[in-house]
Amino acid sequence: xxxxxxxxxxxxxxxxxxxQTLSGLSGARVAGSLSRGIATSSATGQFVFVALAFGALIxxxxxxxxxxxxxxxxxxxxxPLIYKISGVWxxxxxxxxxWVFVLSVYSAAIxxxxxxxxxxxxxxxxxxxxxxxAFIVFILFTSNPFVRLDPAPFEGNGLNPLLQDFGLAVHxxxxxxxxxxxSAAFAYAAAALIVRERDWARAARPFMLAAWIALTLxxxxxxxxxxxxxxxxxxxxxxxxxxxxxxxxxxATALLHSALATERTGAFRTWTxxxxxxxxxxxxxxxxxxxxxxxxxxxxxxxxxxxxxxxLFLIFGAIGGALALFAWRAPSLxxxxxxxxVSRETALLLNNxxxxxxxxxxxxxxxxxxxxxxxxxxxxxxxxxxxAATFAPFFFAMLILVPxxxxxxxxxxxxxAALRTxxxxxxxxxxAFALILAFTTPxxxxxxxxxxxxxxxxxxSAIDFWTRGWRGASxxxxxxxxxxxxLAVTLIGIAGTTLWRSEALEVLGPHDSMYVGGYELRLDxxxxxxxxxxxxxxxxxxxxxxxxxIAVMHPERRVFPAERQETVETAIRTTIFTDLYLALGDRRDxxxxxxxxxxxxxxPFIWLGGLVMALGGLAALWSRMRKPRAVPDAMAxxxx
Amino acid sequence: xxxxxxxxxxxxxxILLASAGAAALTxxxxxxxxxxxxxxxxxxxxxVQPGIAFRIGGLxxxxxxxxxxxxxxxxxxxxxxxxxxxxxxxxxxxxxxxxQGVVALGALEPSGTFRATEVLAKHDERYMPPEVVxxxxxxxxxxxxx
Numbered sequence: 001x002x003x004x005x006x007x008x009x010x011x012x013x014x015x016x017x018x019x020q021t022l023s024g025l026s027g028a029r030v031a032g033s034l035s036r037g038i039a040t041s042s043a044t045g046q047f048v049f050v051a052l053a054f055g056a057l058i059x060x061x062x063x064x065x066x067x068x069x070x071x072x073x074x075x076x077x078x079x080p081l082i083y084k085i086s087g088v089w090x091x092x093x094x095x096x097x098x099w100v101f102v103l104s105v106y107s108a109a110i111x112x113x114x115x116x117x118x119x120x121x122x123x124x125x126x127x128x129x130x131x132x133x134a135f136i137v138f139i140l141f142t143s144n145p146f147v148r149l150d151p152a153p154f155e156g157n158g159l160n161p162l163l164q165d166f167g168l169a170v171h172x173x174x175x176x177x178x179x180x181x182x183s184a185a186f187a188y189a190a191a192a193l194i195v196r197e198r199d200w201a202r203a204a205r206p207f208m209l210a211a212w213i214a215l216t217l218x219x220x221x222x223x224x225x226x227x228x229x230x231x232x233x234x235x236x237x238x239x240x241x242x243x244x245x246x247x248x249x250x251x252a253t254a255l256l257h258s259a260l261a262t263e264r265t266g267a268f269r270t271w272t273x274x275x276x277x278x279x280x281x282x283x284x285x286x287x288x289x290x291x292x293x294x295x296x297x298x299x300x301x302x303x304x305x306x307x308x309x310x311x312l313f314l315i316f317g318a319i320g321g322a323l324a325l326f327a328w329r330a331p332s333l334x335x336x337x338x339x340x341x342v343s344r345e346t347a348l349l350l351n352n353x354x355x356x357x358x359x360x361x362x363x364x365x366x367x368x369x370x371x372x373x374x375x376x377x378x379x380x381x382x383x384x385x386x387x388a389a390t391f392a393p394f395f396f397a398m399l400i401l402v403p404x405x406x407x408x409x410x411x412x413x414x415x416x417a418a419l420r421t422x423x424x425x426x427x428x429x430x431x432a433f434a435l436i437l438a439f440t441t442p443x444x445x446x447x448x449x450x451x452x453x454x455x456x457x458x459x460x461s462a463i464d465f466w467t468r469g470w471r472g473a474s475x476x477x478x479x480x481x482x483x484x485x486x487l488a489v490t491l492i493g494i495a496g497t498t499l500w501r502s503e504a505l506e507v508l509g510p511h512d513s514m515y516v517g518g519y520e521l522r523l524d525x526x527x528x529x530x531x532x533x534x535x536x537x538x539x540x541x542x543x544x545x546x547x548x549x550i551a552v553m554h555p556e557r558r559v560f561p562a563e564r565q566e567t568v569e570t571a572i573r574t575t576i577f578t579d580l581y582l583a584l585g586d587r588r589d590x591x592x593x594x595x596x597x598x599x600x601x602x603x604p605f606i607w608l609g610g611l612v613m614a615l616g617g618l619a620a621l622w623s624r625m626r627k628p629r630a631v632p633d634a635m636a637x638x639x640x
Numbered sequence: 641x642x643x644x645x646x647x648x649x650x651x652x653x654x655i656l657l658a659s660a661g662a663a664a665l666t667x668x669x670x671x672x673x674x675x676x677x678x679x680x681x682x683x684x685x686x687x688v689q690p691g692i693a694f695r696i697g698g699l700x701x702x703x704x705x706x707x708x709x710x711x712x713x714x715x716x717x718x719x720x721x722x723x724x725x726x727x728x729x730x731x732x733x734x735x736x737x738x739x740q741g742v743v744a745l746g747a748l749e750p751s752g753t754f755r756a757t758e759v760l761a762k763h764d765e766r767y768m769p770p771e772v773v774x775x776x777x778x779x780x781x782x783x784x785x786x
Binding site: 358 | 646650651654655657658659661662665666668669672673674675676695707710711729730732734735736774
């Protein structure tokens, strides 16, 4: 029954999404409130039914209902409960259902919060409904998660063990909350074009912020997972799938900043619209890259060409439709007041130029190899050197300019006054540069520059806080301080790990030792351990520093018999300032194993920075929710 | 120029400048920083020079894997027609097996041995790297439902 209930609920959700689209769009034109009421209630109903369908699939997975093909292919009776639940979105069909579920949550939130004018809300619901229709149809016709198996097998195939992990249980919902949240910004942008509404950015802002926070955390979680689970000691591989989430993040960051100006002064009105469209388009392109099987990755579940083709059409429809609407209506939205070359608007403009340019380089690096393969058959891949030469310069240039933004007034700023408050930060940056260059090896100009920029950002945020004091700091100013400082913390982590990582790889027998970065690692034994659904070889490694034992670590290799797969379970000892990272390699003979060890200085800062950035986002969200119709607040006292 | 026009102009100029910069950097980087993918037959046909980094893919040839000294591993990558010897110092992926698909990153030594800096195997039993499938198809050794 569960499967039928789920399928029925999904069909009803589709019907309601169609109603939502029609009533929402007609509510945008007509003065009457009837169709707006219908749009609101159908958005709520759609949320209920999608939740029901999603719940049905989770229930089937938890109760090991192997008569449902999706559960049989991806679950197993021995799998721990949490992975039975998270396994629901660890496969193509289930993850698309999660996508639609998150979409319906945003639709319900738009209907419930009713931000902006009635006509704007109604049109936004209509656009959200249209997106929902496209995706529910996609699920029903190409990726139905409720297909039955007859006869039902006694046991399921199990879930890819790499995905049986807490980080990856949380990563997809978080990332989707971000991806799909950009659909709300997109819906508001399209709605603004439809009803010719100028003040849409204020209405859409909480959704942009929610999407950005979730995207930030989702990317951080994904990178953290790759770090501890893959056993390669790296945190970012410029893999197309990672890039697929980075591009929307870059554009969403640009959008947040540009919308700030649009909201306050009306500047960049059309540009902000374009960014909202681009952000969601990149989410769709990301979904296509990840879900169509064109890429080699743990994320590429499916390689059914009809799915890729459908999503491709969906992308062309969404982008083409939105851009056509933009070309038709955008010229009629007048721009706001003008601004001087030295002003916060100019700072935000530069922010946007650098962010979109860096997003463009990632876009080329991700899609060029695919295009080349499709059209010429030549297979290439681009790796870190490409991004170091293209992405890094833009991003770096932007970071240097960051502290000026909050210090310049709207319309006209005073550069000299801004600089004056920044002298201590400049001092901190020069000091960091000199110290790193003088006292650390290997000597690296780039590395020292990275630390200097980080010090520059953190010091400028600290000065900002210092001058405002606890009482004077508005949530919005705290948001910008935390956001910018978080970026610096991540930069410190990246620079530290990249510069000072040490690495060793050796074949060890019983009681053999190896040395890495000042640590002595002694392999005491490798023992067999039985887990709930795996058998593990667990190494017992004694860690010594200066002759004293400081820890015993247990890196493992796990064999999952149901899935016929093996995973590496790393052991990481962290002091926040440095990670000692052990991965057990393959067995050489009865008593000898390969042990790989890394010392990654400052690595935890990478994800800590993501957390700080997300906190900044939350502060901004809080300032919005507290004052729903915010009048111009003290985002920063113009330094005049 | 009116302030509005001036602003528009500045905006367009900034975007244009950034795009030009991005395009120049990208083209420059694409020239030097891409890795080509070759099958063992490609390696022979294209006379790939030693020292040039590329990715090689195919199946791990049967009975070709020998281990040692130390953490070194020797094996051969084959596309059914030709094979290339590979030497790798490091931890092999969990799913590395003889007869299974593999992609390695590295460069040829003057002796013709491929020194790998990174070895990737397929992620699970049901999955084959698309490049490997393609290489096998081109050498005529690909069987469906392999």
